[in-house]
Amino acid sequence: MATKSPKFLFTQGTNRYRAYKFAGFALLTLLILIVAFAYNDTGSITLFDNDYKFSITRVTKSISFMVAILGLQVVAGFTGQLSLGQGFFFGTGAYVSAYLVADQDWAWFTSLLVVIPVCFLIGLLFGIPALRIKGLYLALVTLGMAAVFPSLIKLDFLLDYTGGAAGKQVDSDFIPPSWLPLDGIVDALHTIPLIGQYFGEGEGLSSKEEQRVWTFFLMTILALICFKVVSNLIKSRPGRAMRAIRDNETSAAVNGMSLAFHKTMSFGVASALGGVGGMIYVAELGIASEGDFTQLISILFVVGMVVGGVGTLSGAVLGGLVIAFIPDWASSTQNLPGVPERWLQGPTGGLILGVGLIVVTFVLPGGIIAGVRKIRGRIVQVLPETPALMPGVAGAAPLEPVSAQVSGGLDGGPTTADDD
């Protein structure tokens, strides 16, 4: 409950609010542009003798994770079925698209025409036993599925399709169209005082750099589409049914919502998104190898979802960033004052994420997003549109930002579409 009155008050439906939202979008677009051009493999930050590289490829990787976690949010955060098997679909999407692009000469985005339905169907199939196996037991079975994935990839009869243990290499790059004035944009950015220098050195971009930026843009647009789709889904009737099921299955059923339909659908959607994430991952990385798709990645997706914020869209974005960058930064940290070098080698990223997950569950069950919303709630508050029937009641009791709790049924806070 905000005890001080917020600095900015907006009422939904007013022009002022629309301006606020527009400013938000504009800021986001600007941020994306900056990231695209500034992060172009051109430099690093050095802290305490550690080299933290900037690389837009890593950001693109994080986008693949964001989409996968988004899928996990649908099945777990919004419908309350904790799945530890999102990695299975991530991997499936990766291998299917790798095969189509490498062996069948498809374009990456065209491969989605196969990846999405295939993953969706497998997800639906998976949703069926999930109707009877719930909670903890579902988590167990899905973990098993995730663990099995690498073995399936290495099966002999699939060798031609998957490349077995060696992995499936794909040499297909995204060439930006010649009419896109990337060089021109970079030059323009260089002219910005103070920060212009961070947008790469020299004139224009090398072709590799151009490809990376272009890949990044394409994937960002794909991700935005996915997020928009999910956002609409959440606000629609099936979406509300899913959340009702998460909160209380019995009462949802009593209210006439088909549990079977919505639960299996949520698995289907989640798996399809996982597949899309996999495609982004392998498009960026250039190779699909089974070692990337073990139980570990499935668990990392859960970490990302919880640390970001269960049941939220922006939580998926944060989560993706966290699991992409923390292991990266942790392994780049070879020197910390006072810490013997020995302790900084090895999977320090995994340790940080494991500890972080535990800390978040204790301190901030709604994830980082809950913390951010609390702080933002003190500065900005959005009032719902008052119904026309009650003309005199404008500005009634302000909404409390409800913090999400990671608890029975994976309750999530209300999802708002104003993030991503």
Place this chain on the structure above:
Amino acid sequence: MSDTNTPSDTTTPTDLVLDVKGLEGGYGQIQVLHGLDFHVADGEIVVILGANGAGKTTTLRAVSGMIPRTGSVKLRGDDISNAKAPDLVRQGVAHVPQGRGTLPELSVEDNLRVGAYIRDDNEIDADIDQWFDVYPVLRERKNQRAGSLSGGEQQMLAVSRALMSRPSLLLLDEPSLGLAPIIVAELFERFAEINKETGTTMLVVEQNAQLALGIGDRGYVLESGEIFTEGPADELINDDAIRKAYLGV
């Protein structure tokens, strides 16, 4: 509602095994009890009656510390208002919960043994034997899973288990629930015997007013979380209003 004070209890505070004042409690946001005052003197059987939802079980749970409550609860003068359930049995209070609360996977004998958990003397086996004497059925089934016993047998087991801790106060929550009338009648006869022979003070919450008042010394009638009336058992049993409301007469 006003309570009708009857001048027949002339107990002094030190005789009171249980002295409760202003007890309030409930489940989360729902307050069920609205300030109860009652007491149980040494060696008495006190009965709490009331219809479904009046708050009888809640009262016992509140006394036992199983739900959050406010008010003063004194056990032989010691304030136990903040005690939690596992501590209470160490103070001499044994609670037989609604539905018996047997440990179904454990054997009958183990159920009795666990009743003596807080004791570390060497008379535990002798006590178990003694309860087998009181309830021979239990001896017959002593190695069977307690969950396989009938309702009545489980109730015998539950009471014996509670008494294994040699409590000075026994709380019984709706012992007749779900049991056939003949079994219940026998059960209550045994309660009265136990009280006479061992002097164990009892606080019994019951819907079956007839039986309960039959063995009780005094009774309280609860309605919507408040004490509606109280008095000696034989007066209550003859009270017309009570008879109409609770005895269906």
Place this chain on the structure above:
Amino acid sequence: MELFLNRISDGLSNGATYALIAMALVMIFKATTLINFAQGEFAMFGGFIALVLATEQGIPMWGAVFGSMVITAVCAAGIERTLIRPFDPSDHLPLVIITLGLFLGINALAGIIWRFDPRAFPELFPSGNALTYGTATLSWYTVGTLVTIAVVSGGLTLLLNKTKIGLAFRAVSSNLESSELVGIKVGPTLQFGWAIAAAVGTLGVCVFVASPFRQLEPNVMVTGLIFAVSAAALGGLDSLGGAIVGGLAIGLVQSIAVPYLGIPSELSLLAAVVVLMLVLLFKPSGLFGTPQVERV
């Protein structure tokens, strides 16, 4: 025929490890209806501690193993007190998340401390064969693993049935509320459960890697956990005896079904997952569990 016998011998010794880890899982499940996803990692860490005690402190091998069992038991009790107890026991999901965090963290910690190169683990049982029949051999190792299970099983039975704390543990597993009403302190009883589980798990890993064919490394139990979970589910999640049967069964399925049904060895894990799924779908209480195990 002799090949078949050898396969049975392998299956039994693998199964023995699954049985031990499954017993650890069952201990915690009985008391709390929670599956500790980090059980395998606790056990792996215990294996390393035993190795360190033996190689760096020069303690004889079995002493090192027992020492490690005690250390892991204490650590697990500490973890229960600090990370598990604050949560409402009936609300599984935060606890699942916590155990996942422990899984990640402990695995990473082992990787940081001891790296990922596999290490030979000293033998716990005499090498060589106890029995030979043509080309079929029954190694002392297999005999040793089976004896270990028997000893652990006997020990746990004694512990649970003849001691006061064992009685308290069984009581808490059966009816939490009534246990409190007879004065049992639930928290320390659960700690006891976690401690025993960790010790049994550690023993399981030590026995597993004491084979001349296997080595210890941080990821040794990552897939092993799945086998153990399937074993526990098959036997009945709240049945210690069931865990033994389930473990041995899964071990045998692995070594027999795989070659004879032509299933590629890659898929033995899939077989275990399928078993798990079938059990949870059609008989959630497993072979020997109590039917109310389905406490969703």
